[in-house]
Amino acid sequence: DAMVIQNPRYQVTQFGKPVTLSCSQTLNHNVMYWYQQKSSQAPKLLFHYYDKDFNNEADTPDNFQSRRPNTSFCFLDIRSPGLGDAAMYLCATSREGAASGDGYTFGSGTRLTVV
Amino acid sequence: DAKTTQPPSMDCAEGRAANLPCNHSTISGNEYVYWYRQIHSQGPQYIIHGLKNNETNEMASLIITEDRKSSTLILPHATLRDTAVYYCIVRPYTNAGKSTFGDGTTLTVKP
Numbered sequence: 001d002a003m004v005i006q007n008p009r010y011q012v013t014q015f016g017k018p019v020t021l022s023c024s025q026t027l028n029h030n031v032m033y034w035y036q037q038k039s040s041q042a043p044k045l046l047f048h049y050y051d052k053d054f055n056n057e058a059d060t061p062d063n064f065q066s067r068r069p070n071t072s073f074c075f076l077d078i079r080s081p082g083l084g085d086a087a088m089y090l091c092a093t094s095r096e097g098a099a100s101g102d103g104y105t106f107g108s109g110t111r112l113t114v115v
Numbered sequence: 116d117a118k119t120t121q122p123p124s125m126d127c128a129e130g131r132a133a134n135l136p137c138n139h140s141t142i143s144g145n146e147y148v149y150w151y152r153q154i155h156s157q158g159p160q161y162i163i164h165g166l167k168n169n170e171t172n173e174m175a176s177l178i179i180t181e182d183r184k185s186s187t188l189i190l191p192h193a194t195l196r197d198t199a200v201y202y203c204i205v206r207p208y209t210n211a212g213k214s215t216f217g218d219g220t221t222l223t224v225k226p
Contacts, residue, residue, distance in 0.1 A: 035216075105161065
């Protein structure tokens, strides 16, 4: 089945140590998103790629970066994780045009713990 | 982006219909209403979407008011597995736009 896969499912990193989360998709969707979800809160959009064009949210900290080397893969880099960055990180994809009916397809998420 | 407002929590008896409301009074003409649900520790799952007509699929029905300022998600026969957080999102037609998740409704289905 076509899907969005996030690895790893759980990630523990040290305070200040760079960490990379990965997302891959087999849907051939042209848009990929990264969301941050803290406990008992709604997902918050960090940024998205429309094809190769990167779109950052205004309030996303500089500590968060992203790379999309090809259509299928997208990475979230946290340069210096702080305790406040502990959260579930969700990757999502979509195909151009809401009328396509696909909406967003989400991965299962990576739960990041900072120690 | 249009914002959505949902009640924070609702209960429903197993086997009964669950009706989850959403207010999106600032929705614009090119925005669709999408519903997702999130079961604990999983990614959100697509349920249904619509523009202005009522929609039904194998999971649920979506009723959108004529002025499009609110909608209701209906789970016709709720089961215990429907216990989740339900998010109503308004989404621009083009993917280059983004959507904001509201706080969602925690639906608890009780035996």
